[in-house]
Amino acid sequence: MEAIKVHYDVPGDDFTRAGEASGMLKRYLKKIGFAPDVIRKVSIAMYEAEINMVIHAHGGEIDGEITPEKISVTLRDQGPGIPDVDLAMQEGYSTAPDNVRSLGFGAGMGLPNIKKYTDEMKIETVLGKGTTVYFSVNAQ
Amino acid sequence: MTIADIIRILNAQIICGEDHLDTELHSACGADMMSDVLAFVKDQSVLLTGLVNPQVVRTADMMDMRCIVFVRGKEPDDMVVDLAKEREIVLLKTPLRMFTACGLLYESGLRGGCEK
Ligand SMILES: Nc1ncnc2c1ncn2[C@@H]1O[C@H](COP(=O)(O)OP(=O)(O)OP(=O)(O)O)[C@@H](O)[C@H]1O
Ligand SMILES: [Mg+2]
Numbered sequence: 249m250e251a252i253k254v255h256y257d258v259p260g261d262d263f264t265r266a267g268e269a270s271g272m273l274k275r276y277l278k279k280i281g282f283a284p285d286v287i288r289k290v291s292i293a294m295y296e297a298e299i300n301m302v303i304h305a306h307g308g309e310i311d312g313e314i315t316p317e318k319i320s321v322t323l324r325d326q327g328p329g330i331p332d333v334d335l336a337m338q339e340g341y342s343t344a345p346d347n348v349r350s351l352g353f354g355a356g357m358g359l360p361n362i363k364k365y366t367d368e369m370k371i372e373t374v375l376g377k378g379t380t381v382y383f384s385v386n387a388q
Numbered sequence: 389m390t391i392a393d394i395i396r397i398l399n400a401q402i403i404c405g406e407d408h409l410d411t412e413l414h415s416a417c418g419a420d421m422m423s424d425v426l427a428f429v430k431d432q433s434v435l436l437t438g439l440v441n442p443q444v445v446r447t448a449d450m451m452d453m454r455c456i457v458f459v460r461g462k463e464p465d466d467m468v469v470d471l472a473k474e475r476e477i478v479l480l481k482t483p484l485r486m487f488t489a490c491g492l493l494y495e496s497g498l499r500g501g502c503e504k
Contacts, residue, residue, distance in 0.1 A: 264441065264467065271446060291450040351441055
């Protein structure tokens with residue numbers, strides 16, 4: 249069977265819409281009939297990464313690839329990049345400003361959560377150019 | 389515990405989701421940081437929070453939670469209510485503060501599901 253490909257554009261200027269793409273993929277995976285725990289892992293990881301894209305990097309693009317064996321998601325942005333990825337991966341590390349915190353984000357738990365719920369995770373980042381976050385979740 | 393029980397215990401008002409009052413809830417989570425909610429998956433079915441932005445509904449949706457309780461009488465706007473209706477998530481509001489609301493539910497037998 250050929251992989252199903254999905255694509256979403258994430259606007260960077262509207263926090264209220266952040267997470268729309270994750271909601272769409274979640275409902276799509278449900279329709280296809282993946283197990284609830286697999287869907288939940290993909291949804292949480294993608295939601296965290298999508299929110300990061302909006303609050304730290306002015307939005308971007310998301311590509312997903314779905315096969316019966318695994319679901320892979322790549323999120324690309326052209327934001328400021330991450331100076332120290334190891335540091336960013338630590339629980340509690342956040343550069344989020346107060347206005348983001350007052351919206352319920354900035355605990356420094358997003359990237360660690362993505363790592364926790366996925367079977368594979370990669371971050372490529374270039375300062376001043378942008379960040380690509382890739383992850384996959386095995387479906388079997 | 390059902391959503392109807394929560395309404396009684398917290399002296400809560402229903403904002404939307406009248407059709408789901410007999411939904412069974414197994415555990416709860418109280419937080420104002422959404423990534424803290426997302427960090428522990430243990431079939432929590434109700435989220436208590438002092439925030440009222442759309443990300444609260446999206447977070448609950450990602451976690452398959454069935455009910456959100458806004459504490460301190462916070463009132464979400466129409467956009468948030470519409471999103472919750474679309475995702476079939478029940479919204480409640482209580483005048484109680486977070487600590488008291490969580491305490492009353494705990495006392496009535498609801499547990500965190502987040503404890504390690
Ligand atoms: N796409 C990105 N572009 C630039 N910086 C990023 C990006 N994603 C994460 N970061 C940086 O890594 C830090 C840690 O990210 P993480 O998602 O773990 O926490 P957070 O977003 O600050 O808070 P939370 O996810 O708990 O709401 C961020 O504060 C930010 O400095
Ligand atoms: Mg984050």
